[in-house]
Amino acid sequence: MNTNQADIKSWLKQALEKENFEHFEVKLSAEAEKGDGFMRQVIFVTVEGTTKEGKHKRHDLVLKVSKDNETFRESIGKLAFEREIHMYEDVFVAFEALQKENQVLAPFVAYPKCYKCFKLKKAEILILENLRPLGYEMHDRKICFNLDHTKAVLREYAKFHALSFALKDQKREQFDKLLGCLGDVFLEFLTRPSTKRNTNKSIQSVLTSLKKRGEVHLYEKFAEITKGGADEVVKMYETVDEQAVMLHGDCWNNNFMFLYKDNDRTTPTDVKILDWQASFLRSPECDLAMFLTLTSSRSAHLFDQLLKEYHDQLSDFLVQLGSSPDLYTFEDLQKHWKKFIIAAAIFAPLGFAFLMAEKQDLPDFGEMKEGLDIGDFMDLPVPDTDAFYERLIPLIDYVDL
Incomplete structure (x- = not known):
């Protein structure tokens, strides 16, 4: 969507209605760089003004505006934005x-x-707090997380997943109404012929490279892991x-922002999870x-x-939520994990290709033309580099067939 100052001020006026501004000014700070997000335009704004009581007030905000490309919206864009709005307006509130x-x-x-969400005729908008002025930073997407970063995210995932179990346990009717009737953004993506084609193509690239490198054991094991290809991933994800x-759902490096203390970038003190557009109902695993797989594969020997x-x-x-830990035992986790780590390993070459691509090579879904879909934009070459295989080989070694 082509946004202008008048649109932005109109949205902000509605979003900040409860902030009691008498008047305010809007300053556009910047837009996100390519590679920080594929499905939307991200605009950083600063709002400063005076309240009705005469006090100065400032808000640093982010406007996430959906791409207005009709082909992209029909492909997956509209569904993805509506999902994220549902997460902020309904799921997190519950x-x-x-x-x-x-x-x-x-x-x-x-x-x-989240201050406010809008569903317009040809666009969706979310107005969120800007975490950067609060000190939160993105991790370099090309570098694996260290253990402290990985554990920080897993702590929050544990709470997030537990909330679903507890809500289902204590308020089943509300759970079913809130979560049970959702469409599936990620499965919609996985089942596209173009996604399957690119997934299988990336697997073949890895197998060819491993053979050339003389890695016979790794070649044979990865061939066994990926023998079902993209169809096997779809099969695994079809079960609810x-x-x-x-x-x-969208668990790659750029969707986490970390807070640090005293410029120590090795140990985050807090984390925020971004981009809930691919949220869906499945096993926690x-x-x-x-x-x-996508953020921490170099630590695969520590996955268990x-x-x-x-x-x-x-x-x-x-x-703490008043439910029993027996709702999801460690044996349950292990059973689910064995299945979904295979799916993640099959998808890994394509995922790593995105993580390691240069910004100019990443897709812009706003350029999607009629007759194409989101999967057609996922055709990135698999790097034949040591850095790529330093991520993939520990994963291949770890997977237990």
Whole structure:
């Protein structure tokens, strides 16, 4: 959508209605760089003004505006934005209420404050707090997380997933109404012929490269892991069982912002989770497998330890919410994990190609032409580099067939 100053001020006036401004001025700070997000235009604004009581007030905000390309909107864009709006307006509100009812002392709040959402005829807009002035930073998408970053996210995922289990346990009717009838953005993406084609193409590129490198064992194991190809991933994701929870869904580096203390970038003190457009209902291990694969594969030898820590935290939070940890035992987790780590490994070459691509090579869905879909924009070459295989080989070694 082509936004102008008048549109922005109109949206902000409605979004900040409860802030009691007598008048305010809007300053456009910047737009996000290519590669920070593919589905939307991101505008950073600063709002400064005077309240009706004469006090000075300032808000640093982010406007997420959907691409107005009709082909993209029909393909997946509209559904994705409507999903994120549903998360902020309905799901998080229900989760906040459940935590308040149970007097949770350290609740799940690992997402930006949302001031207002709009659903227009040809666009959707979300107005969120800008985390950057608060000190939050993105991690370099080309570099794997260290353990402290990985654990920070897993702690929040444990709380987030526990909330679904508890809501389903205590308020099944509300859970079904809120989460049970959602469409599936991620499965819609996976089932596209173009997505399948590019997934299988990336697998073949890796197999060819491993053979050339003389990595016979790795070649044979990866061939066995990926023998079902993209169809196997779809098959795994088609099942929604009784232990399904609401997922983040889009678990790559750029969708987390970290807070640090004293310029120590090795150990975050807090994390916020961004971009809830791909949220859907599945096993918690869908999130964990994709997250650990895309962000932390160089630590694959520690995945089992990380899963145990995650499960301990999920169990503890379930108790705080007034439900039983037996709703999702560690045995349940292991059963689901074995399935979804295979799916994540099949998808990994294509995912790593995106993570390691230069910004100028990344897709712009606003340029999607009629007759194409989102999968056609996922055709990136798989790097035949040491950096790529330093991410992939630990994952291949880890997967237990």
